[in-house]
Amino acid sequence: MRITILGSGTSTGVPEVGCACDVCQSTDKRDKRFRTSAWIEVEDKRLLIDCGPDFRMQMLNRPFKKLDAVLITHEHYDHVGGLDDLRPFCRMGDIPICGDQQTLYQLKRRMDYCFTEPRYPGIPTFILNSVTSMLPFTIADVEVLPFTVMHGKRPILGFRIGKLAYITDMLTLPDASLAVLDGIECLVMNALRHTPHPTH
Numbered sequence: 001m002r003i004t005i006l007g008s009g010t011s012t013g014v015p016e017v018g019c020a021c022d023v024c025q026s027t028d029k030r031d032k033r034f035r036t037s038a039w040i041e042v043e044d045k046r047l048l049i050d051c052g053p054d055f056r057m058q059m060l061n062r063p064f065k066k067l068d069a070v071l072i073t074h075e076h077y078d079h080v081g082g083l084d085d086l087r088p089f090c091r092m093g094d095i096p097i098c099g100d101q102q103t104l105y106q107l108k109r110r111m112d113y114c115f116t117e118p119r120y121p122g123i124p125t126f127i128l129n130s131v132t133s134m135l136p137f138t139i140a141d142v143e144v145l146p147f148t149v150m151h152g153k154r155p156i157l158g159f160r161i162g163k164l165a166y167i168t169d170m171l172t173l174p175d176a177s178l179a180v181l182d183g184i185e186c187l188v189m190n191a192l193r194h195t196p197h198p199t200h
């Protein structure tokens, strides 16, 4: 298994437009960060975790290969704003989108043109897969265990795939989810800042 971090920036990206802070003014290339997303390869299958508004830029310099599924942690724009840019990948086949009920409900509302008949030619073609925390599922031959992460008061999903776990936008982690991390070898986890934040 191989993970590529496509983005690790905050919701506005780093640098933030108009921000005069030291990080945003920095010339260090590590301070140029796209919105959070990860590309996971398991044998010959490829999964994307979250698809934010930087997705197109994140993919421009990468090999163009079939995408087998997208896992969505939650429906905030910085995690789903690039879904329409999956169109070139949809030409290789419909793409399963896995998320919790709330996330899929919001996607259907916001991207209603993808789910209503008659379908306009050229729109992205998705298959929505509702998944539930703590119930493992298999997508594109890859077993995934979704678990609950608290994003402030909103439960969102983290994902365990083999010995990898991916957590974003976490404020707190329920004990049951901590147990899910037992035995992992790689943990991706958000770390927004040193001082407290209400939702991260």
Ligand SMILES: [Zn+2]
Residues within 6 Å of the ligand: 015, 016, 019, 020, 021, 022, 023, 024, 025
């Ligand atoms: Zn800044």
Ligand SMILES: [Zn+2]
Residues within 6 Å of the ligand: 074, 076, 151, 169
């Ligand atoms: Zn969020």
